[in-house]
Amino acid sequence: MNPVAFVIPWFGKNLKGGAEQLAWQVSNRLAKRGHKIEVLTTCCSSFLEDWSTNHLPSGSEMLDGLLVRRFKVDKRNGDLFNHANSHALAIPPENLRAGINPFTFGTGELFVAENINSLALERYLKWNKKRYHAFVFLPYLYGVILNGLPHVAEKSFLQPCLHDEVYAYLPEVENIMRGCRGILYNSLGEECLAHTLFGPGIDRKGEVVGVGVESFDLTHQPLPKQVAGLDLDEEKYVLCLGRRDKTKNTAMLVQAYQKYRKNHPESKLMLIIAGPGEEQFGASVQGVYDLGLVSELDKEALLSRCTVLFQPSRNESYSRVIMEAWFYNRPVAVHGECLATAMAVNAAGGGWLATNREAWAHLFHMISSMEESELLELGKKGRAYARQYAEWDAVIDRYESVLGLKSAEILKEKTQHRIGPRTIHQLVPGFAHGDAISNQTMIIRDLLKKKGYKSDIFTEHIDPSMTHEARLFKDGKGIKADVGLIYHHSIGAGLTDFVINHPGPKSLIYHNITPPELVRNADPELALKLEQGLNDLSRLAPHFPVSAGDSRFNCRDLEESGFASPSVLPICIAPEKWNIPAEPNMLTRLRDGKDNILFVGRLAANKCQHDLIDAFAVYLAMYGNCRLILVGGFMEEEKYYQSLKERVRLQGLEGDVLFTGKVTDTILHACYRCADLFWSMSEHEGFGVPLIEAMWFDIPVFAYKSSAVPETLGEGGLLFTDKQDVKELAAAARLLMHDPEVRSKILSGQKQRRGIFLPEAIRLQLDEFIRGMDV
Amino acid sequence: MLETQNPEIDLAQLLEKIGLELHRQHKSVVGRLDRVASEELAINDPYSWGQLGSTLNVAEQNVNAGAEVTSMLHYRGIMRKIARFLGKVTIFLGRVITIPQRNFNSAILHSFRITLDGIRDMNRSTALFERQIAEQMRHFDEQLKKKSALIDYLKTGLITQERRVSILLEELRRELTTADGSQKALSPHLTGLDILDPLYLAFENQFRGTREEIRDRLLEYVPLMREAGAGNPGREVLDIGCGRGEWLGIMQDEDLLASGLDLNHVLVQECREKGLKVIENDALTYLRSLPESSLGAITSFHLIEHLSFDDRIALFDECVRVLKSGGVAIFETPNPRNLLVGACNFWADPTHLRPLYPETHQFLMEYRGFCKVELLFLHPHEGEQRLPETEAPQLAARLNEILSCARDYTVVGYKA
Structure with missing residues (x-):
């Protein structure tokens, strides 16, 4: 197998910095497992040196058995870089909004261009791409990475070591996050941050690999039983470990302890603080011991015997000390608003969260009254988690599997069964970029090809940008009489006669037709077309022994039209569609502090946008500060649109309801990214693609129970069966947006549900369906 | 009404939360109104001043645009060096423009800062001002409520006093009636005092129409006077x-000699204050006191419908007696042929007795000695009352005839 290359601006055993240490550890450990590993880096010796000086000779060298190739760095203008950097740091954090470039006046480009760069390294990547199995780039914010990764994007894995800081909002960073093949995260918190910044498009190529924590070698010397005169075995104490400064919240913790002792003066529970830093704590508070800086050995001894470890800092990106405590089976308590630590504790179940002084004081009390066995149980949970994400063996296993270094996986890739060159084509009325049904046909085609079939997509109307994916249907040209045919039926198709007369094996997939009576008043012409579509369905029935609908709800239509035992074949929805930047102007417009309520669907009477406008008016009157976004195509002269506009005008909502019309995917992306609630009043959905898309964007879904909606939503979202009590609906909508508990439960249900519609999940059903055609 | 298949969600608990939310919301709406009225204006930041401040910060970082060459990001290596050199030359040459431009930038930025400070100050003082106004409005409201309560109190007091006075007058009359049935004369101050007089004045003011309207209508009669030579010495x-x-008043303006006669003490006083010659007396009593052939004209507007049949005949007789030869008598009264007047408006005045049929009226006057007796129909309803005659022209015309015809009519008679 070809080698894996780690690309990093600086490389060396003793370099300071998280990413540098990580690169050293991982590359060495992978090499020790026998993989071919190379490091591509610059001649600059470290982050602290001048970035345009080549301290080390260029060329390759062996470092601890690892091949390191060094490349000369480019000359750069440090002053310009500093100017851009200080500009970036001056941007107030509240101005940072995901998807919007905070760097103005070209300072972003300046920041990248005058960063540490190496043309030589880039050239090397470009010309030697084929020689490598994969590239791992880390960390995210240096020129070497930002300019280098695009050259080898399809083989690149990015380990961003992402922080919520101004650099993360650079468009160049978004570019590499979207362009790379896979993303390696150090923690759940980091993954969550990436999701917030870049949306669900990158979700499925990311993997939390974790960071190993070197466990202390206990074989050489025993841990001391006494530290600073305290007999650790005798005392019961809470430990707070680490550097102390204003951001670490140590002072608050001491106050919380003081408060606890005031209420429980008899308590024996102590608070021990240890770690470097100027400030001294608790000299006057009984029960608080500040040990200052302690030796590694003492630190281990303190950790191993503490009752609980407290980490009150709000500002941690990855807390080693939590993992260390867990390795000793000790539970931990962390700040509830610190994303990285709180997510780890939540995921592990190895401790508690607290946010304010009262909560911390209460924790002291709770812990003092807990049995050792209970504490141990929590600590064990933490240990299990730590072993998974902080033990090097497990972490390196994960690297191997993500980078495709495991031999078993390579074999799996190669196993494919070939059936022989038979043909199944698909016929679909329209084919457009981003359209769910078009995507479905492409997934089916790819699957067919994988199974050894010849397969093409034929369509009556094609989006000019998609001509490479499908062929225009012209009187059956290119479709031989004996080939298999999958016909996707919905309205507007002049294909009915052709498919009825096609003599070869065939099947039908039905994508729902809106009942004509629902739209007859608003749009009689459309109603006629729909009627035609339904009539066609009963004409088609006798000719198609194999059929499927998007949902059980759709299958009912098929059965009524005379199809025998149709199966259910849901539409595939994968979040990769959204691996595109969101439209920045729309983002800016929608991220103005108002809550955004979204509905996506053509403006049509059966989708009941009118009910939604009325309900929104009530919500707005009750709570204010909100906007309704109605995404969906319409013609200016359409009656229904005019009536909606009039309704908006009469209720004085002109500034609060936004009709976007038919939008591009980048704009729709922006709408989804900014939405706080997806609210559907629709009375007819054959399947409801936007419901699932909303789930991928972690927008709570609030929907009227009708047609296929409950079937599609499953355990996701919240349904209502009655539109009458609008005030109650508004209050429920409020809770879905602003009650953290309700929101998180809904979202966790949605996370479960959305997976069901992934291509992998639907593959089995597809297999079954194709087998049924018996080609 | 809510449903979910998510096992984590306890619907009962969720519904309870919604109930609480509705309750809390109801309270907070009330609370919000109070808050807006009082202060907290600083927290509302509808124009995002905060953002403006940070935008200005960004502008400030770039105020020196054009002072240095850009980084020529499109080029790399030697090309960038060349590009940057050319850029420096350009910048050097461009100083003619960029130096004043930078001065302009900092001046504008400075002005923005001053403006922003000014706006903030103004916002503060506006908020203060609004609070003061709200305070004063509340004060005025309170005062107004107190005053209207006082007025109500006085009104009831006045009515009570009026009743008391009328009872006293009644008792006084009884006291003065002696056993033999003859009546002692009341003191002149008390005789004139009819308790209903102010009431009728109030009624006239409200229902009869404004003075100006009535004056306009009455002007039509001036030519009749002149033709009959009435009003001359x-x-x-x-x-x-x-x-x-x-x-x-009109006759005075037109230099016609005239005097008035009325029973209502309050009205008589009012006329006299205006310098009009008015006698306070009963019509018949006064006419009987006049010598034969002594007047040029007798007019009477909206009087005869208040009289009984006998009194009306007596009135006509007396008029014929006191008018000089060729003298004119004019009697105006509501026209019952107008359906609205006959059926409704006539009865607005509680002292009206019955509507007078125009031809009967004419006949009576002729029969009692007037000659050339004519009926004049006056004051038809204006356009807005008429039905449009487009859809059912005959019906509309017919209805218009009885609904929009003259509201009043006048009988004019002359003494031979």
């Missing part, structure tokens, strides 16, 4: 039931 006009004196 020796042919004086007498207006019976002169009321508020509108007609007397």
Whole structure:
């Protein structure tokens, strides 16, 4: 197998910095497992040196058995870089909004261009791409990475070591996050941050690999039983470990302890603080011991015997000390608003969260009254988690599997069964970029090809940008009489006669037709077309022994039209569609502090946008500060649109309801990214693609129970069966947006549900369906 | 009404939360209104001043645009060096423009800062001002409420006093009636005092129409006076039931000699204050006191519908007696042929007895000695009352005839 290359601006055993240490550890450990590993880096010796000086000779060298190739760095203008950097740091954090470039006046480009760069390294990547199995780039914010990764994007894995800081909002960073093949995260918190910044498009190529924590070698010397005169075995104490400064919240913790002792003066529970830093704590508070800086050995001894470890800092990106405590089976308590630590504790179940002084004081009390066995149980949970994400063996296993270094996986890739060159084509009325049904046909085609079939997509109307994916249907040209045919039926198709007369094996997939009576008043012409579509369905029935609908709800239509035992074949929805930047102007417009309520669907009477406008008016009157976004195509002269506009005008909502019309995917992306609630009043959905898309964007879904909606939503979202009590609906909508508990439960249900519609999940059903055609 | 298949969600608990939310929301709406009225204006930041501040910060970082060459990001290596050199030359040459531009930038930025400070100050003082106004409005509201309570109190007091006075007058009359049935004369101050007089004045003011309206209508009669030579010396006009004196006023303006006659003490006083010559007396009593052939004209507007049949005949007789030869008598009264007047408006005045049929009226006057007796129909309804005659022209015309015809009519008679 070809080698894996780690690309990093600086490389060396003793370099300071998280990413540098990580690169050293991982590359060495992978090499020790026998993989071919190379490091591509610059001649600059470290982050602290001048970035345009080549301290080390260029060329390759062996470092601890690892091949390191060094490349000369480019000359750069440090002053310009500093100017851009200080500009970036001056941007107030509240101005940072995901998807919007905070760097103005070209300072972003300046920041990248005058960063540490190496043309030589880039050239090397470009010309030697084929020689490598994969590239791992880390960390995210240096020129070497930002300019280098695009050259080898399809083989690149990015380990961003992402922080919520101004650099993360650079468009160049978004570019590499979207362009790379896979993303390696150090923690759940980091993954969550990436999701917030870049949306669900990158979700499925990311993997939390974790960071190993070197466990202390206990074989050489025993841990001391006494530290600073305290007999650790005798005392019961809470430990707070680490550097102390204003951001670490140590002072608050001491106050919380003081408060606890005031209420429980008899308590024996102590608070021990240890770690470097100027400030001294608790000299006057009984029960608080500040040990200052302690030796590694003492630190281990303190950790191993503490009752609980407290980490009150709000500002941690990855807390080693939590993992260390867990390795000793000790539970931990962390700040509830610190994303990285709180997510780890939540995921592990190895401790508690607290946010304010009262909560911390209460924790002291709770812990003092807990049995050792209970504490141990929590600590064990933490240990299990730590072993998974902080033990090097497990972490390196994960690297191997993500980078495709495991031999078993390579074999799996190669196993494919070939059936022989038979043909199944698909016929679909329209084919457009981003359209769910078009995507479905492409997934089916790819699957067919994988199974050894010849397969093409034929369509009556094609989006000019998609001509490479499908062929225009012209009187059956290119479709031989004996080939298999999958016909996707919905309205507007002049294909009915052709498919009825096609003599070869065939099947039908039905994508729902809106009942004509629902739209007859608003749009009689459309109603006629729909009627035609339904009539066609009963004409088609006798000719198609194999059929499927998007949902059980759709299958009912098929059965009524005379199809025998149709199966259910849901539409595939994968979040990769959204691996595109969101439209920045729309983002800016929608991220103005108002809550955004979204509905996506053509403006049509059966989708009941009118009910939604009325309900929104009530919500707005009750709570204010909100906007309704109605995404969906319409013609200016359409009656229904005019009536909606009039309704908006009469209720004085002109500034609060936004009709976007038919939008591009980048704009729709922006709408989804900014939405706080997806609210559907629709009375007819054959399947409801936007419901699932909303789930991928972690927008709570609030929907009227009708047609296929409950079937599609499953355990996701919240349904209502009655539109009458609008005030109650508004209050429920409020809770879905602003009650953290309700929101998180809904979202966790949605996370479960959305997976069901992934291509992998639907593959089995597809297999079954194709087998049924018996080609 | 809510449903979910998510096992984590306890619907009962969720519904309870919604209930609480609705309750809390109801309270907070009330609370919000209070808050807006009081202060917290600083927290509302509808124009995002905070953002403006940070935008200005960004602008400030770039105020020196054009002072240095850009980084020429499109080029790399040697190309960038060349590009940057050329850039530096350009910048050097461009100083003619960029130096004043930078001065302009900092001046504008400075002005923005001053403006922003000014706006903030103004916002603060506006908020203060609004609070003061709200305070004063509340004060005025309170005062107004107190005053109207006082007025109500006084009104009830006044009515009570009026009743008391009328009872006293009644008792006084009884006291003065002696055993033999003869009545002692009441003191002149008390005789004139009819308790209903102010009431009728109030009624006239409210229902009869404004003085100006009435004056306009009455102007039509001036030519009749002139034709009959009435109002000249020796042919004086007498207006019976002169009321508020509108007609007397017109005649005075037209230099016609005239005097009025009315029973209502308050109205008489009002006319006299205006310098009109008015006699306070009963019509018949006064006419009987006049010598034969002594007046040029007798007018009476909206009087005869208040009289009984006998009194009306007596009135006509007396008029014929006191008018000089060629003298004119004018009697105006509501026209019952107009359906609205006959069926409704006539009865608005509680002292009206019955509507008078125009031809009967004419006949009576002729029969009692007037000659050339004519009916004049006056004051038709204006356009807005008429039905459009487009859809059903005959019906509309017919209805218009009875609904929009003259509201009043006048019988004019002359003494031979």
